[in-house]
Amino acid sequence: MNSDSRYLNTFQSKIFVNRPVNLRKIKYYGFDMDYTLALYKWPVYHEALFLHALDSFVSMGYPKELGALTYDIDFPVRGLWFDTLYGCFLKVDSFGNIFMCALGYQMKSKREIEELYPGRFVTFTDRMYIFNTPFHIPELMFFAAVINYFVEKDQLSGRSSKTGVFLAEGSFKQFSELFADMREAIEIVHMKGRFKEYILEHISEYIEKDEKIPLLLQTLKTEGRKVFLVTNSDWEYTNGIMTYLFDQPISEDIKGSNWFKLFDLVVTSSRKPKFFKEGTELYRVDPATGEHVAMFGESGSGVMQPNCVYSGGSVDQLEDALDVQGRSVLYIGDHIFGDILKCKKHKGWKTFLVVEELDHQLACWVKCKPLIRELERVDFIKVNNHRGHYSLACQASEAEDGEKTMNGGEAMTNGLSEVKMGLKEKLRAVDLTYGKLGGLFQSGSRETFFASQVKGYADIYATRCTDLLHYPLDFHFHTPRQRLPHEMACEDIPEWTSVSDSFDREHRQLNKMTSAQASVMMNHLPNIAAVNSDTDYQKL
Template sequence: MPPTKTDFSPEKELLQDVDSDRFDSPDRDLSQAGYDSDDIMSDRSEDCGMRGQIYTNKFLNLKKIKCFGFDMDYTLCEYISPEYDQLGFDLTKSSLVKRMGYNTRVMDLQYNPRFPVRGMWFDKEFGNLLKVDQFGKILDCIHGFRKVRGEELRSLYPHKIQRKDDNRVFVMNTLFNLAETHILASIIHLFDMCDAFKQTENGWIDTENNNREISYRQLFEDVRNTIDYIHVESMELKRVTVKDLARYVKKDDRLPALLTQLKKGGRKTLLLTNSDWWYTNIIMSYLLSDYSNKGEWLEYFDLTVVDGRKPKFFTKECELKEVDLETSEVGPIRPDDLNTKKRVFSGGDHGTITKMLGVDEPEILYCGDHLYGDVIKCRKECEWRTLLVVPELDHEVNVSMESETLIQELHKLENILSKDAQQFVQLRETLMSCVSKLDKGYGQSGSLFRAGSRLTYFGSQMLIWADVYTGSVINLCNYSIDHVFRPPLMLLPHETPAQGSLQSQISIDAQ
């Protein structure tokens, strides 16, 4: 059940859980503290020793890679956070009120970049955001902005487990989902806390809006419909973005240098994006050439494919079509040489595109940000190698370094409990406090990769499926075109040092 309703102040409620130690200035603008904000990064050492690194899960020899493939959105095109997330949030809430008939109070909701984290599951039955591990064990549960714990959590989820049921659970996989995660939590919190909304078993009745009944599932479907509307049908998000590219899209001079370096090294390059031609052309023109010289950017790629429809691109045979660059219309492929420069294709599938590139599947390294659509389905269905782009990574690494003392303390406590479980009652409060402080360092909803020391569903899937991962595709510039990525040695439990030896290394003081 929600807490007792009081006078509702969206901004006050939203910011009440922010760790004041990390924002010590009362005048500091929290809206500028996103995962890629220059403001929040400027407070940290520029030479962190880890920035620009590519991390390795599996052995990967770039010398054997003959083609580098790239997604566009959040890969080659890095959207600026929190400005871009704020735009998605504002367009969504406006459309919910004007187009879907939601209560006008929704317009008062404010976006806080420290709240949402990617990879959470939304439970359509109970309206909760869940952070889970790879087996569905619930690591964190949030209803609106309220943490659900203890007996309340166990009554909703026996054994604290929620399996991945597509009918009940939606996974917030992409960075586009940050705004969606936040708007769902914001509306649930508003409806729970405001007297204008009467609580029902699975939702609310809006007494100010013709007693409209809204269930958690209906709310999710309305938000999902609205997100699709502003992204695809009305293309409002894209239209606003291209009107102010400098505000929403990061331009990096190293990108054309990277693509040029690959071409000079004898590698082929592929652009494969789900975006349509008109938007792709504007974005890539901005990133790779003078904005007035549209189309010149095509020279950077041996093959350009729009409307990719990933993950279907990796799972089904889809018809390949061609874009008429004069009219932007999509039609049958012209009977010319497919390798002719400045041709743009639409659709297709991984088998067709691999043949057009003239390489074998293991000789392609595909770089993308969508863990499921760009990496998991790719690795399950074909032999392309994968580089996962995780824009939040620099922030996560920086917080981990700043929280080194807390992490060491957490490891000490867990090591003690592994040897003497009976101490759990005495150490429980200390352990929970340590986990809470660590998680809050990353944001109000914790880390993308962990809850305390436990790996999240996102973290475990990344570890299993991505060959390598990094914060920006530009980080390829930091490595030789023939670099060999070797993963760290992974030891099985029986191969780790003896517990006594480990104890002496950590020097735990149980007192």
């Protein structure tokens, strides 16, 4: 958007592409607020939420000793599944194959995983809960710390259960019951507690002020684009956060508490993903007083008007108000399910996923490049050892001195075992570079469930929404065709190598239907026999 050298594209401000997005065709830019426009400071904000959750949990009658638990900044990674039956955190791929399994902080062995999940495989059912968003990171940490506390107490007392923990003598709590109470504690913090008030009172400690946010919105407006805000946060909290972010003058009439004038429409308390389907009751909000006026009644669910602030409503009302035509919306958010998946499935909007951890993932990937190359080399050795072992086995069945040949195969097998052990160590080293539970997008050399969701629903993704400033508004994001594994394997084949091709023209010509074969077949095809009576198949 700006040719100034200050905004030259850099690797860590790059926008990554899953599917083409032509910004020339985008006329409407929609934004979420939390973790999109308003960036929370990690990990201090998560620690604050973690401590508020513990306080809420203790107020429900749980041991006061839980208040001494601390936040482990290296443990949580989003994208995990939580099994409410066994109390385990599962890191899986898109098919449910389990990479890692932890009970509290304790990692399960392959044998232990197999006992709970035969084949180390699990399907997504109602008993599973997904930690998908940045808000889920402190929640995950809270769950893990609490479960670990009770599990360790049981282990010291010589008690154990696959499906729950003992709170006190004779008092047993199923993991599903513990989960329900922990979720209630979190809800109290978000909806009923003083957490949001606390954040607003100490806003500079927990919210990152990015001067590029007002610049991005102002640039979009100057270029004739319409911008709107759809957030699940209520008006009071939204106004407090946005006033802080826009405390520098943007224009003569837009500064601080007038921030909403920069948007063509503002929707608070949207209750996404419900907003993108049936919606909720619509209220018009008076920005000056915060008063909510109902816009629904006997006549219908209400109508939105541009340049207004609302609470609730639906995506259909928003599109009508802004006169959205076709697939001309790019919606930007951090919630893979509530922001990205639903608006794409129900409205076909283009999607931009904000993944703040991307900087960390990129940095770790760069650090791991030597290890990754070593893993590729080890994989190559494994494949060739398997081929060599097969070749020696074939020779053994034909050779007179079969004993010598098999001794060679045995030595190769021993070498392969050493290679496999080295591979496990290197894979674990790669995972630990990211954190105790590995990377967000991969576990070892395999893609995670989170990665599959990003690929499936986010058209483009980046660390911050302000990375758009590095691209002109007529930019066309293209994605290079992803080569299949057999195509990538061709890189290792020298150009002069003759590759067997059983489907080339020579082979096809030799295997064509002969005249004799055609004649026999025509006896069974009377409807076309006359038409093909003069056909000479050998000459075609």
